[in-house]
Amino acid sequence: MDKILLKNLAFYGYHGVLPEENVLGQKFFVDIELFLDLCKAGISDDVHETVNYADVYQMVKNVVENKRFKLIEALAEAIANLILNKFSRVQEVIVQIRKPEAPVNGIFDYFGLTIKRTRKVKAYLSLGSNLGDKKANIDQAVELLRNHEHINVTKVSSYYETEPVGYTEQDWFLNIAVELETSLAPYSLLKYCNFIEKVLKRERVIKWGPRIIDVDILLYGDFRSEDELLTIPHPRMMERAFVMVPLYEIAPELEINKRNIKEIVESLTGEEVRKVDL
Structure with missing residues (x-):
């Protein structure tokens, strides 16, 4: 299938197991990959035949900044489910979440995960x-x-x-x-x-x-x-x-x-x- 990419979406959210993560918050970076058939959009040049990137961005922003989860696993699942429920053209979605400021002693770029969910x-x-x-x-x-x-x-x-x-x-x-x-x-x-x-x-x-x-x-x-x-x-x-x-x-x-x-x-x-x- 064809693919739409939204990379390095930056948000400030309050997700984590530790109490201070829920109070102070931290940066989160999100990547979204949407798999769908873009043939008709390519032929018609009509935005209604594809997925509006701005709508996806706003949906992810609302979840990351306005909801609170202990686990980024739950955050990723919420994002994937919302996208599949909202955009019927999307057949598969990959969500990656990165926490560059995770409260862990050590040197690292980020902690994160990637999930893939497919519509049947x-x-x-x-x-x-x-x-x-x-x-x-x-x-x-x-x-x-x-x-x-x-x-x-x-x-x-x-x-x-x-x-x-x-x-x-x-x-x-x-x-x-x-x-x-x-x-x-x-x-x-x-x-x-x-x-x-x-x-x-x-x-x-x-x-x-x-x-x-x-x-x-x-x-x-x-x-x-x-x-x-x-x-x-x-x-x-x-x-x-x-x-x-x-x-x-x-x-x-x-x-x-x-x-x-x-x-x-x-x-x-x-x-x-x-x-x-x-």
Whole structure:
């Protein structure tokens, strides 16, 4: 992921185990590293597509100068949690705190620590194939998902045979749904899904036509997007039985756009979807 750096932020705070540290106070230096996808900000040149540095600085300043902790471990944890809770675009944060005037007899530059905290987001994907060995294509795509260090595949649905939609002069599809937890940002996850399609030699020739593999992001936590790169929730997903039926199997309590998934599945008609044992 891309990274935003805030280095050597200097504050005066009252943190420490010793009583005099809580009364007299001392200097603290803080470094913040924010990991997020900056692709859209780089393209749009819009501050709303990134994290405002001034907002981060003020948040850290308020915590260091206005709160009191015995341990800088607790101070660092408070900073990391606030950043992840406030800035939904941030997927990972590293906080380093240094105490150059720690009340320790000896010669030293500073005492300090570094912590790293990662946001885990639940996402749902739809995978499909109707060329070659369909099951092998899907299984290989799932394995590539499992191989990514920042993706944890938590659930995989059964296989479903589904009739083609749009362009009907083609073989039936084999489809599954996948639940995963990831620290990848939405656009980074999209890039990896596109990479999987490239590895499996997906070719885009006919719209809705035959394809060796489809790897689509359906949902990504509470994230919403409608742009030329990524639309989440996936457009028309609630109209497609080949998407909703496998998804319902692994997430029966899911709500999409304030609608229960069971209600959505029961409302679908006309598209045949058959569960198969392979």
